[in-house]
Amino acid sequence: MMMDENKVLNTTAPLRNIYRFDEDAEIALETKDLKVFYGNNEALSEGDLQFERYKITSLIGASGSGKSTFLRSLNRMNDTVATVKGNIMYRGIDINSKEVDVYEMRRHVGMVFQRPNPFAKSIRDNITFALKQRGMKDKAQLEEIVETSLKQAALWDQVKDDLGKSALALSGGQQQRLVIARAIAMKPDILLLDEPASALDPISTSQIEDTLLELKEKYTIVIVTHNMQQAARISDYTAFFHMGKVLEYDETRKIFTRPKVEITNDYISGNFG
Numbered sequence: 001m002m003m004d005e006n007k008v009l010n011t012t013a014p015l016r017n018i019y020r021f022d023e024d025a026e027i028a029l030e031t032k033d034l035k036v037f038y039g040n041n042e043a044l045s046e047g048d049l050q051f052e053r054y055k056i057t058s059l060i061g062a063s064g065s066g067k068s069t070f071l072r073s074l075n076r077m078n079d080t081v082a083t084v085k086g087n088i089m090y091r092g093i094d095i096n097s098k099e100v101d102v103y104e105m106r107r108h109v110g111m112v113f114q115r116p117n118p119f120a121k122s123i124r125d126n127i128t129f130a131l132k133q134r135g136m137k138d139k140a141q142l143e144e145i146v147e148t149s150l151k152q153a154a155l156w157d158q159v160k161d162d163l164g165k166s167a168l169a170l171s172g173g174q175q176q177r178l179v180i181a182r183a184i185a186m187k188p189d190i191l192l193l194d195e196p197a198s199a200l201d202p203i204s205t206s207q208i209e210d211t212l213l214e215l216k217e218k219y220t221i222v223i224v225t226h227n228m229q230q231a232a233r234i235s236d237y238t239a240f241f242h243m244g245k246v247l248e249y250d251e252t253r254k255i256f257t258r259p260k261v262e263i264t265n266d267y268i269s270g271n272f273g
């Protein structure tokens with residue numbers, strides 16, 4: 001059945017199947033029947049989404065709607081605090097299954113948090129720490145990864161002469177780009193970001209946005225944001241979360257110009273949230 005785009009739909013109906021990717025679209029990550037419980041409280045009841053490769057997908061919605069719960073489940077950050085049911089399919093493997101080596105999986109599905117959390121180490125060591133732990137010893141190779149990761153995170157020019165300096169001496173925006181560089185150094189496929197710019201000033205925010213737009217050439221990006229302009233500026237797709245459900249999922253330009261669901265429209269118009 002064709003959907004009438006102007007019609008306000010029944011908001012309790014599952015809408016996840018409305019968006020149809022092109023047949024040749026590569027899906028980097030997909031959740032199926034995902035449900036998350038904190039004790040008996042079902043924080044996410046309908047969280048089925050597909051993420052297209054080399055695109056940015058924003059997760060938006062009011063506080064408590066389940067965005068972070070969803071995002072954190074994607075690379076098993078909720079394992080110790082919640083029960084996550086359902087499948088998270090990555091390259092044909094359900095990475096939500098018990099057999100999966102979570103640390104190995106996180107090399108492929110990296111996460112950047114809201115507050116920049118660099119290690120109290122030098123800029124260089126922030127990038128090389130995990131690589132060395134994994135047994136990489138070759139100095140030239142390590143230096144090359146430091147340079148490429150910092151370049152990709154648009155921080156290289158500012159820190160290249162100071163790689164031995166403490167990461168804690170960097171500005172908030174620079175620290176966040178260092179954390180992004182640290183995540184990239186592991187060569188992930190997918191980068192998850194939980195409000196990465198919400199603690200930053202407008203200039204740093206705009207630099208992070210530029211960085212993400214460049215990174216999407218090589219990475220699939222999923223970002224939680226409260227900033228509607230940010231979602232509109234940088235993302236290809238947007239998922240609107242409401243009370244633990246993905247209520248609407250579509251191309252970003254459609255979500256922000258012609259949302260199909262009234263509640264989405266209310267949220268992006270600033271009527272609640």
Ligand SMILES: Nc1ncnc2c1ncn2[C@@H]1O[C@H](COP(=O)(O)OP(=O)(O)OP(=O)(O)O)[C@@H](O)[C@H]1O
Nearest residue numbers: 038043061062063064065066067068069070081241
């Ligand atoms: N560690 C936790 N333990 C218990 N309940 C939690 C926990 N984390 C989140 N919740 C609950 O799960 C629901 C969804 O929260 P979540 O943080 O995912 O929402 P959100 O959309 O990311 O909100 P915000 O925008 O405020 O970060 C809320 O009811 C919240 O209270």
